[in-house]
Amino acid sequence: MSETATSPKLEKVIIIGSGPAGLTAAIYSSRARLNPFMIEGEEAGGQLMITTDVENYPGFEHGVTGPELIAVMRKQAERFGTRFLTRNVTKVDLSVRPFKVNVGNQEFLAETIIVSTGASAKWLGLPSEKQYYNRGVSACATCDGAFFKEAEVVVVGGGDTAMEEANFLTRFASKVHVIHRSENFKASKIMLERAQKNPKISFMMHTAVEEIIGDGKSVIGLKLKDTRNNEIREMKVQGIFVAIGHQPNTKMFGGQLTTDEAGYIKTKPGTTYTNVDGVFAAGDVQDPHYRQAISAAGTGCMAAIDAERWLESLGE
Numbered sequence: 001m002s003e004t005a006t007s008p009k010l011e012k013v014i015i016i017g018s019g020p021a022g023l024t025a026a027i028y029s030s031r032a033r034l035n036p037f038m039i040e041g042e043e044a045g046g047q048l049m050i051t052t053d054v055e056n057y058p059g060f061e062h063g064v065t066g067p068e069l070i071a072v073m074r075k076q077a078e079r080f081g082t083r084f085l086t087r088n089v090t091k092v093d094l095s096v097r098p099f100k101v102n103v104g105n106q107e108f109l110a111e112t113i114i115v116s117t118g119a120s121a122k123w124l125g126l127p128s129e130k131q132y133y134n135r136g137v138s139a140c141a142t143c144d145g146a147f148f149k150e151a152e153v154v155v156v157g158g159g160d161t162a163m164e165e166a167n168f169l170t171r172f173a174s175k176v177h178v179i180h181r182s183e184n185f186k187a188s189k190i191m192l193e194r195a196q197k198n199p200k201i202s203f204m205m206h207t208a209v210e211e212i213i214g215d216g217k218s219v220i221g222l223k224l225k226d227t228r229n230n231e232i233r234e235m236k237v238q239g240i241f242v243a244i245g246h247q248p249n250t251k252m253f254g255g256q257l258t259t260d261e262a263g264y265i266k267t268k269p270g271t272t273y274t275n276v277d278g279v280f281a282a283g284d285v286q287d288p289h290y291r292q293a294i295s296a297a298g299t300g301c302m303a304a305i306d307a308e309r310w311l312e313s314l315g316e
């Protein structure tokens with residue numbers, strides 16, 4: 001169901017973003033009779049829409065694809081009355097209540113807002129990266145590591161994410177090479193040392209990935225460049241994990257919601273409360289640490305309950 005409202009109508013709850021956090025918030029808030037309105041974005045569903053197999057989402061014994069998981073959650077939210085608008089929010093004004101949410105020249109008013117706009121993995125920007133995405137190229141070891149049993153893989157990056165991904169991948173892979181473009185690490189000492197001590201991990205410094213080589217079906221190797229002398233060489237690998245950081249999708253809230261220095265929305269510990277009363281944040285947009293579909297869904301549930309109780313406290 002789509003909605004094309006023309007005059008501002010006061011909504012109890014507007015949910016911005018439609019990954020597992022937003023959809024879980026929608027299920028809970030529609031069951032709480034808050035009649036939520038979800039502005040799901042033109043690329044609805046978030047990162048799960050570009051994930052093939054999800055084997056760690058509880059309740060799916062034999063796994064589920066990311067798009068299927070999103071489709072089921074969306075139907076569940078719709079069954080309880082959630083209304084959807086498949087457009088991108090262009091502007092929000094959180095300075096006064098009711099809050100204003102703009103989609104182009106359409107304006108919506110909301111008593112509460114649940115922000116679940118997610119985060120996006122940063123990519124190297126190589127055409128081959130897109131071509132072999134999910135066929136040897138990944139940005140999530142927790143999601144895809146188990147598909148690389150006894151394989152030789154690389155992790156690109158020099159931050160904590162890269163160290164964590166490399167360590168995790170040694171549970172499956174026979175060998176993990178960390179490829180970093182310089183010799184200075186952003187990773188914390190403890191994480192770096194843990195990776196350096198792991199006998200399955202080796203480090204290739206001053207190295208950049210020039211191209212991902214595939215056989216048409218999956219990744220078979222990489223073209224690498226030495227960043228000091230531009231020398232090119234090739235290496236055989238079956239997998240490449242890009243771990244050069246994530247970008248929370250918080251641009252539209254700039255100056256209104258408090259974020260950390262990386263742009264993640266700050267929430268009051270143990271809750272989904274943001275610095276603005278009546279605005280709640282759930283999922284990856286406020287989570288630089290776990291970034292899992294199930295933890296996003298969990299915080300989506302929390303946001304719906306927080307919003308419901310907050311409205312109740314106002315006598316709504």
Ligand code: NDP
Binds near residue numbers: 164187246
């Ligand atoms: P960071 O920004 O810390 O590190 C990104 C790394 O990727 C840097 O080494 C950077 O290299 C490299 N990089 C960036 N762009 C490119 C590119 N285009 N090509 C090649 N390399 C590139 O991001 P992280 O995701 O690692 O960490 C983000 C935050 O999350 C940090 O605060 C971190 O501490 C935290 N975190 C904590 C964890 C934990 O405590 N368990 C686990 C994971 C993350 P360069 O240095 O040259 O710029």
